[in-house]
Amino acid sequence: QVQLQQSGPGLVKPSQTLSLTCAISGDSVSSNSAAWNWIRQSPSRGLEWLGRTYYRSKWYNDYAVSVKSRITINPDTSKNQFSLQLNSVTPEDTAVYYCARGLYHILKGIWFDPWGQGTLVTVSS
């Protein structure tokens, strides 16, 4: 059974960097069949996919256009986890942040299962 455990601060000051980590059990961050994603949820923006990292003989990253200039997602193979860094945050970045495993099938697309427990991150001074 795959489980994702998130950690990181719940309060970040404006203009600073939001940092979260997602620890994986029951699967590998280096899996050739999964991608490791960050998704956030807020009342104003709903569920918003932020980006992913995945390994297919080498590491790849994809990011949402809305955050592309500010986001970094990194794998940590030694700890079997991955991280999110979002720079220059504003109150608009206040949201519940989730990590999620993405699975893909050529006939069925991409789906997310499981999800981490979520971290409410508030951007405020």
Add this chain to the structure above:
Amino acid sequence: EIVLTQSPGTLSLSPGERATLSCRASQSVSSSYLAWYQQKPGQAPRLLIYGASSRATGIPDRFSGSGSGTDFTLTISRLEPEDFAVYYCQQYGSSPPVTFGQGTKLEIK
């Protein structure tokens, strides 16, 4: 960007009734690249359906998905008390690769 519009925004039904939730895409969704999730207050979304009609592991058979192109449906055949929650659809396509609908709240009548 493919925009997913879910309807109705809120659906009020009683346990034992049938629920039909709609997800309409602004342009055709590739193949059957659509998933459905259930979210209860204070919890992360839970995968119900992927590939438009495949039930995820452990999901009761009262949940079913159908549709293709731009119109997709999640049906709950007989509502149980634990089914009252918010439901989201999600598609996989080009840029951005993933988008979600705004959700349908299923509430007890």
